Amino acid sequence: MEYNNEENICILNHPLIQHKISMLRDKNTGTNEFRKLIEEITLLEGFEALSDLPTVDVEIETPIEKCITPVISGRKLAVVPILRAGLGMLGGILALVPSAKVGHIGLFRDEESHEPHEYFFKLPSLIDERTIVVLDPMLATGSSAADAVSRIKSHGGRDIKFVCILAAPEGVKKLHEAHPDIQIYIGHIDRELNENAYICPGLGDAGDRIFGTE
Numbered sequence: 555m556e557y558n559n560e561e562n563i564c565i566l567n568h569p570l571i572q573h574k575i576s577m578l579r580d581k582n583t584g585t586n587e588f589r590k591l592i593e594e595i596t597l598l599e600g601f602e603a604l605s606d607l608p609t610v611d612v613e614i615e616t617p618i619e620k621c622i623t624p625v626i627s628g629r630k631l632a633v634v635p636i637l638r639a640g641l642g643m644l645g646g647i648l649a650l651v652p653s654a655k656v657g658h659i660g661l662f663r664d665e666e667s668h669e670p671h672e673y674f675f676k677l678p679s680l681i682d683e684r685t686i687v688v689l690d691p692m693l694a695t696g697s698s699a700a701d702a703v704s705r706i707k708s709h710g711g712r713d714i715k716f717v718c719i720l721a722a723p724e725g726v727k728k729l730h731e732a733h734p735d736i737q738i739y740i741g742h743i744d745r746e747l748n749e750n751a752y753i754c755p756g757l758g759d760a761g762d763r764i765f766g767t768e
C-alpha cells in the first residue's frame with residue numbers, strides 16, 4: 555500500500571491486486587473471468603479501505619470462558635455503485651460486509667462533452683450516519699466520480715470512500731481537488747486518457763466487459 559504523497563489517496567500495489575489487474579487488462583479475458591476478477595480485486599481493495607471501521611468491545615462467551623472482544627460499531631455501511639460498471643464491484647464489498655445497505659447512482663457520460671448526467675439516484679436512509687463506499691472501476695476524467703460524491707454530500711453523506719480499480723492521473727487530480735476530504739483507493743494509476751476519455755493502457759470499456767455488451 556502506498557499513499558501517493560497526498561493523504562487520502564491510497565494506491566494498493568499489493569502483488570495479488572496487480573496480478574489480477576493484469577488479467578483484467580488482457581483483451582482475451584472473457585466475461586465470466588472478468589466479472590470474477592473485478593469482484594476479487596474489489597474485495598482485496600475493500601479489505602484495506604475498511605481497515606479504519608470503528609469497533610466497540612463486547613462481551614462474548616466462548617466454549618472456554620467469557621471475554622471482551624471487538625465488533626464493528628455504529629450504523630452499517632452504505633455501498634453505492636455508480637451504474638453501471640460499479641455494479642460489477644458490489645459483490646466484492648458485500649462479501650466483506652454482507653449486511654451493508656446499497657444505494658445506486660446512475661450517471662451517463664455525454665459522448666461529446668464527457669460530462670455526467672443523472673438518470674437514477676437512491677441512497678439508503680440515515681446516510682449521514684453511515685460510512686459510504688462509492689464504487690466505480692474506472693476513475694477516468696473524474697467528472698462522474700466528483701459529481702456522484704457531490705450528490706451524496708448534498709443528501710447528507712459525510713464519511714465517504716471512493717474505490718476504483720484503474721485511474722487516470724487527470725481523474726485522480728479532479729476528484730481529489732473537488733473532494734479533498736474523501737479517501738480514494740486505487741488499484742493502479744495508468745498513463746493517461748485518450749481523446750475519447752478512455753484510460754490508457756486501461757482495460758477498455760469496463761461496463762461492456764462486465765456485462766458482455768458491445
Ligand code: URA
Pocket residue numbers: 639692694751752753754756757758759760761
Ligand atoms: N470507462 C471505462 O469503462 N473505461 C475507460 O477507459 C474509461 C472510462
